[in-house]
Amino acid sequence: MNLDTKLHEDRDKSLLRVCMIGGLNTDTAPGFEATLAEAITDDWQMVLLDMKSLDYVSSAGLRVIFKAAKQLKAAGRSLAVANRQPQIEKVFEILQALPDMAVFSNDSELDEYLDAMQAKVKGRDAH
Numbered sequence: 001m002n003l004d005t006k007l008h009e010d011r012d013k014s015l016l017r018v019c020m021i022g023g024l025n026t027d028t029a030p031g032f033e034a035t036l037a038e039a040i041t042d043d044w045q046m047v048l049l050d051m052k053s054l055d056y057v058s059s060a061g062l063r064v065i066f067k068a069a070k071q072l073k074a075a076g077r078s079l080a081v082a083n084r085q086p087q088i089e090k091v092f093e094i095l096q097a098l099p100d101m102a103v104f105s106n107d108s109e110l111d112e113y114l115d116a117m118q119a120k121v122k123g124r125d126a127h
Contacts, residue, residue, distance in 0.1 A: 001056065003028035005035050014045035021053040024061030026111075032061070036068040045077050052083035056118055057091055058111045087118035 001023035008017040016039050024032055039047050049065065057065075069079040084092065091114055 001025055001027065003032055005032065007035075007039070014043070015048060016042070016044040016046070017048045017050050019050045019053065023056035023058075024054060024064070025056060025058040026060040029058075029060040029064050033064045033067070036064065040068060040071050040075070043077075047072060047077070047079050049079065049081045050083050051081055051085065051088050054085060054088055056115075057088055058114060060111075062091070062095070087121040090117055090121050 003020060003022040003024055006019040006021070008019065009015075010017070018035065018039065020032075022028070036047070047068070065079070065081075072079045081092075094117070
């Protein structure tokens with residue numbers, strides 16, 4: 001699984017749009033984290049993750065997104081997401097519904113669950 005990112009700058013609005021194409025998983029998360037880290041060092045008031053072409057997200061990808069959101073918030077700026085595909089939307093719905101307690105025993109278990117759920121939403125069996 002690959003992840004390509006395309007950056008679109010709107011200096012007038014102080015907005016950086018990060019278009020995500022492919023999958024955000026354990027293999028692609030480090031490169032994506034580096035892309036976001038560079039964006040955070042710039043003075044963008046908002047970094048927008050455009051997920052129109054994002055097919056999959058794992059727990060490693062979610063950690064990168066939440067870390068960037070926390071860093072931007074601490075700097076008085078914000079991270080937003082747009083154009084989530086149904087399977088990605090479902091992941092965010094689940095995360096919002098989870099109480100502040102561990103539901104999964106480890107990252108592998110969480111990733112298996114996220115994979116199965118996203119496959120179901122996309123209309124195919126995960127196995």
